Amino acid sequence: MKIDMTRYLPILTWGRDYNRSALSNDLVAALIVTIMLIPQSLAYALLAGLPPEAGLYASIVPIILYAVFGTSRALAVGPVAVVSLMTAAALSNIVEQGTMGYALAALSLAGLSGIILLTMGLFRLGFVANFLSHPVIAGFITASGIIIAASQLKHILGIDAHGHNLLEVVISLTQHLSEINWITAIIGILGTGFLFWVRKGLKPLLQRFGLSNGLTGVLVKTGPVAVVVATTVAVWAFGLADKGIKIVGEVPQSLPPFTLPSFSTELLGQLLLPAFLISIIGFVESISVAQTLAAKKRQRIDPNQELIGLGAANIGASLTGGFPVTGGFSRSVVNFDAGAETPAAGIFTAVGLAIAALTLTPLIFFLPKATLAATIIVAVLSLVDFSILKRSWNYSKADFSAVLATIVVTLTMGVEVGVSAGVGLSVLLHLYKSSKPHIAEVGQVPGTEHYRNILRHDVITTPQIVTLRVDESLYFANARYLEDKIHNRVAGDKKIRHVILLCSAINEIDLSALESLEAINERLNEMNVKLHLSEVKGPVMDRLEREHFLSQLSGQVFLSQFEAYEALKVLPNA
Amino acid sequence: MKIDMTRYLPILTWGRDYNRSALSNDLVAALIVTIMLIPQSLAYALLAGLPPEAGLYASIVPIILYAVFGTSRALAVGPVAVVSLMTAAALSNIVEQGTMGYALAALSLAGLSGIILLTMGLFRLGFVANFLSHPVIAGFITASGIIIAASQLKHILGIDAHGHNLLEVVISLTQHLSEINWITAIIGILGTGFLFWVRKGLKPLLQRFGLSNGLTGVLVKTGPVAVVVATTVAVWAFGLADKGIKIVGEVPQSLPPFTLPSFSTELLGQLLLPAFLISIIGFVESISVAQTLAAKKRQRIDPNQELIGLGAANIGASLTGGFPVTGGFSRSVVNFDAGAETPAAGIFTAVGLAIAALTLTPLIFFLPKATLAATIIVAVLSLVDFSILKRSWNYSKADFSAVLATIVVTLTMGVEVGVSAGVGLSVLLHLYKSSKPHIAEVGQVPGTEHYRNILRHDVITTPQIVTLRVDESLYFANARYLEDKIHNRVAGDKKIRHVILLCSAINEIDLSALESLEAINERLNEMNVKLHLSEVKGPVMDRLEREHFLSQLSGQVFLSQFEAYEALKVLPNA
Structure with missing residues (x-):
């Protein structure tokens, strides 16, 4: 079997056509994203409960591995808010x-998450993410955002507090x-206000x-850099570090270490379990961003290959001093908008961030943690x-409840x-x-071959024939319900001689x-009533033919309800 | 609000019409069931790991409470094999x-199970049992039967052994x-062979x-009584109890105690969790028996009232020295067949068993446990x-896997x-x-208003129109799949101007x-392609009308696919 390597290594596709124009566009975008990512990486490391350099490390090797294996042209991979919060929640329970x-x-969490993502990708299990419905994701992101914001208030106010849900955080802050x-x-408050x-x-x-519009968007996203520079200079110039303000302190000058x-x-x-949840949430966040950006340029995203790309990125993070990463919304949008x-x-x-990790870290010695909290x-x-x-x-009240x-x-x-709970x-x-x-009882729409609900439409019916349309596949959870419904409809009505099950909406009949x-x-x-089926779908019929049911059926199977x-209706009423 | 007491107390219905003929029939049936139940009750207590009298107690008050609250006329409630095994499995982990x-x-397990059943009945949650599919129940009963039989071999062979799954039991037996x-x-072997x-x-x-046929059935079911009498007499007569044979021993002469x-x-x-599982399994077993027997006499079983009846029976068991009970298959069939x-x-x-508990227990002092194991x-x-x-x-391979x-x-x-695991x-x-x-692409069956799969039928199609019939409700788990499918179908075919989604099988569209x-x-x-919907069901349409989607839709909504x-097809191809 010949394996199509370009499917598993998308870099082979875009790398072949790489030219000078793409190079200059990519370089400009990379410069802007690098400037934006320096404070963001430090901040998300803080949120995850890790030393600031971990944020830089988590953005370097993972971004390169995603570039090799991922299918999105604009996705920027690294630490993101929700996954960093989930990382802190998972780890604080243990150590x-x-x-x-x-x-x-x-590192273990990132490695495990990487293995899970990679495995799901290789076994083409991307559909698992579909069980996170849009409303559940929206609710989860909103609630996470509130918890994250509340948890950062301690840095803004310079107090100690902890907790991984809103209740705990608020109680701890109050104390x-x-x-x-x-x-x-x-x-902290000035920084937040400015941002x-x-x-x-x-x-x-x-x-x-x-x-x-594009340029203002990019400029606005680099706002945090201005706050970082201003507050760092202020702390250094006025010696505020001696007055109890918490600063980032010494950060090693180093490339990502091998871990x-x-x-x-x-x-x-x-x-x-946390690694699984982080994988799924990270994947859903990442693929949504990737698909949104791809649609704008009519590019295609392959969900299963995305799993492989994100898996490789997380394994990379675990081997180079990082923590769980995924494709981030704001960094990817900046990357895209910057061209x-x-x-x-x-x-x-990644090269830009590596240079920053090697050379710029002494400059952030006096950076207040409150500033990072403000950006978060x-x-x-x-x-x-x-x-x-x-x-x-x-x-829908069901969606609302979820x-x-x-x-x-x-x-x-x-x-x-x-x-x-949401899922x-x-x-x-x-x-x-x-x-x-x-389950609707249907009759013929006059002058057509079409059958609709007798309660919603003016339709023709015949007393000896009851046609029931079941609006659901028949399976174990509703099998007994159907028995009851049909029994109740027929038991009281002596005129009925034929029951037709209109099967157009029945997509499956299980054992x-x-x-x-x-x-x-x-x-x-x-009860001397015949049971007929109409409009049975191909795949359902195939299955029924493997069993004795059709030969035991008292009535017939019709191609269409009209037939x-x-x-x-012309049979004698007996 | 006036409450219909006869709904919650079925005894009020059948009690009102009670007459002498029913009385004599019921008395005969009760005598036969009592004789059958004495060894069976003792045996299931042994299986549950309890003293033999617990089996008698579990058959007295529960059967009376079910008679007051239950809707089946023939169901006999008491200890049954599978529930007794589940009881032993649950308790052995704890004490x-x-x-x-x-x-x-x-007692606590029975009480908790009773409260769960009662609550489910009052909140009309009987549908929960539907999630146990028929194949899963069949597989579970078969596997339980094997474990039970294996676990009783120790009594047959007179050795010590333990375990709550086949592996453990077999290893322990071998040792x-x-x-x-x-x-x-x-x-033990002669007894089993005879039975x-x-x-x-x-x-x-x-x-x-x-x-x-009926009489032979009843006689056969009393076979265990013969073995009980024969082996008890043998042990007593030949003094086998001194030769290491394990006997039931002293059983108190008492009515069920208040506990x-x-x-x-x-x-x-x-x-x-065990109580919940026992409740559901017990309920499913009981209601299947009840419905089978009711159908033969065209009587009705109310599943939610059955939950109340079984809940009352289990609470009764917990207050009178018993253990979890439910409606049993063999005892109910004997009851029904005996008239x-x-x-x-x-x-x-219950009265018969109470007399037995008061007077007959000294007679079973020499009853070998091997005999009870043989009956089990x-x-x-x-x-x-x-x-x-x-x-x-x-x-279906899915049912098979389950x-x-x-x-x-x-x-x-x-x-x-x-x-x-099965559920x-x-x-x-x-x-x-x-x-x-x-998802089927459909075309018009010639000469009809009916549309079927283009791959299965000879149908008429038009290049600029694609009609897709989605054979499933649309909800979170398949929403993205539909996006991909439609995109893939349309992207490659420049002639397409209209996509019709034939919604006859779509029973729900969630957010x-x-x-x-x-x-x-x-x-x-x-892409300059219009999206149309046809045959949207009433409830789905109602829901769509609450949102902006219909006003944004590029095409129209048609009552029928034919329309x-x-x-x-007559629109200009532009």
Whole structure:
């Protein structure tokens, strides 16, 4: 068997046609993204409970590996807010933050997550992510954003606090509120305020000066760099570090180190579920960004190859001092808007970050943690969006319940329980709905061969024929319900001689349902009523032909409901 | 609000019309069932790891409470094989068999199970049992029967052994095989052989002597009583108890005692999952028997009231020295065949058993445990039936996988994990199937208004129109799949101007799917292709009208596919 290498190594496709124009576009994009990523990487390391350099390391090798294996041309891979929060939540349950064991566990989490993603990709299991419904994701991102913002308040106020859900964080903040460090608070609040203004106020201002939409967008995204420079200089110049303000401190000048994650059985057991959830959430976030950007240039994203790309990136993160990564929304959009044409832009970004890790780290010695917290808060609050609650309330109470449960459980019990509750409830509600299917009695729309619900349309019916359209596949969860429904409809009406099951909406009949149909056929036969089927779909019919049911059926199977009705209405009424 | 008491107290209905003919029929049935139940109750107590009298107690008050609250006229409630095995499996994990704590935990398990059943009944949650598919139940019963039979071999051979799955039992038996007690083994093997002969050989013999089918059935079921009497007398007469044969020993002469279950939080936490599984399995077993027997007399069973009846019975068991009970197959069939007309037969049976508990217990002092084991083995081996494997293999590989997983996991890991694995796998396979729905491209069947798959039928199509019939409801798990499918079909074919989604099989569109439809509409629009819907069902249309989608739709919504095709095929091809 010849393996198409370009499928597993997309770099072979875009690399072949690489030219000077793409090179210059990619270089410009890489420069802008690098500047934006320096503060963002440090901030997300802080959020994940890790030393700042881990954020830089997690952005270097992973971005290169994704460039080799990934299918998106614009996706930028690295630490992102929600996954960093989930990392902190997973690790804090196991080891104490700030210890070597914590950093080691972060490597293991990234490695495990990488293996999970890679395995899912190789076995083409990308569909698993589909079980995260859009409303559940929206609710989860909103709730996570709130928790992240709340958890960063401690850095803004210069106090100690902890917790991985909103309740814990708020209680802990309240308890330590008296220890507030006012200098930290002033820097934190000013920084946050400035960044909000950059988002809301600066963009219109720049546009009024005639700058293009794309360029203002990029400029606005580099706002954090300005705050970083200003507050670092202020702390250094006024000696604020001696006044209790917490700073980043010494960061090693080094390329990403070679690291080996721990794979002790106990640790793996504890990390397996969090790693799975991080993989799925990271994959869903990443693929959504990738598909949005690809659609704008009519490019194709292969979900299973994306799993491989993200898996490789996470394994890379675990081997080079990082932590779990995925394709980030804001960094990818900046990359795209700045004109990146190929994943080479990602490789150049990695080079830029490597240079920064080697040379610039002494410059951030005096960078206040409050500044990083401010950049996190402003970034995540843009994710918070409660409109999904209103929309789902209007459209479907089942979707609404799933969103509400996701938000409430995430806020009160943390990210892992929250997303599991959302997925679990969506699946249960879906099963519940299909366990009590809509069953319509239908009649002929006059002058057509078309049959519709007798309660909604003016249709023609005949007393001795009842046609029931079951609006659901028949399977174990609703098999008994159908038995009851048909029994109840026929038992009271002595005129009925024929029951036609209009099967146009029945996409599957499993063995439980087949046994129920046999029981229905037998019971109707005892009441001297014949059971017919119409419009049975090809795949369903194929399956029925493997069993005895069709030979036991008291009535016939008709290709169309019209044929069935025409044939049966002329039969003698006996 | 006036509450219809007869709904919650079915005894008010049948009690009102009670007459002398019913009385004499019920008395005869009760006598036969009582004789049959004495050895069976003792045996199932042994299986559950409890003293023999617990089996009698579990058959007295529960049967009366079911008679008051249950809707089946013939169901006999008490200890049954599978539930007794599940009881032993649940309790042995927590307390040591033979201790007071074990009996107390059995009361708690019954009480908790009763509360679960009662709650499910009051909240009308009977549908939960539907998630146990027929094949999974069949596989579970078969595997349980094998485990039970194997676990009883220790009594037959007079050795010590333990274990709650086949592996453990077989290993334990092998280890102790050298300790075999030959007298016990002879009695056990002869007893088992005799009982098998009663089932297979005696029935044809009696029928040859002209006895009616019903009477032979009843006589055969009392076979165990003969073995009990014979072996008890033998042990007493030949002083076999001194030769190492294990006997039932002293059983108190007493009515069921008043007992209070322990409800310590720790115990309840450990028992909650087993109690839930026991409730569901017990309910499914009971309702299947009840419905089979009711159908023969055209009576109705109300599943939710059955939950209340079984809940009351289990609470009764927990308050009177019993253990979890449910409606049993063999005892109910004997009751029915012996002519029971109303639940009063159950009340008379309870009286009979109470008299037995008060007076007959000294007579079973010398009853060998091997005899009870023999009755259990013969009873449960009739439950073992592997034909479901073959049937499901032929019909559907998904059903087959669920059965196989249930059997294998139950045998190797025990009943609780086994049934959970079966249910979990069925649900996952169902979701998986619906996440990759069958999507057929359809065309007009010549001379009709009917549209079928172009790959299966000779149909008429038009190059600029593609009609896709999605054979599944659209929901989160398959929303993205539809996006990909439509994109792939349209992207390569420049002639296409209209895509019609034939929605006859779409029973629901949830919010995730709606968002996907919006994305599809937008993308098709960019390619200058219009999206139309046809045959949208009423409930789905109602829902769509609450959102903006219909106003954004580039095409139209048609009542029937025929109308859609007629309208679009005459449009200019632009």
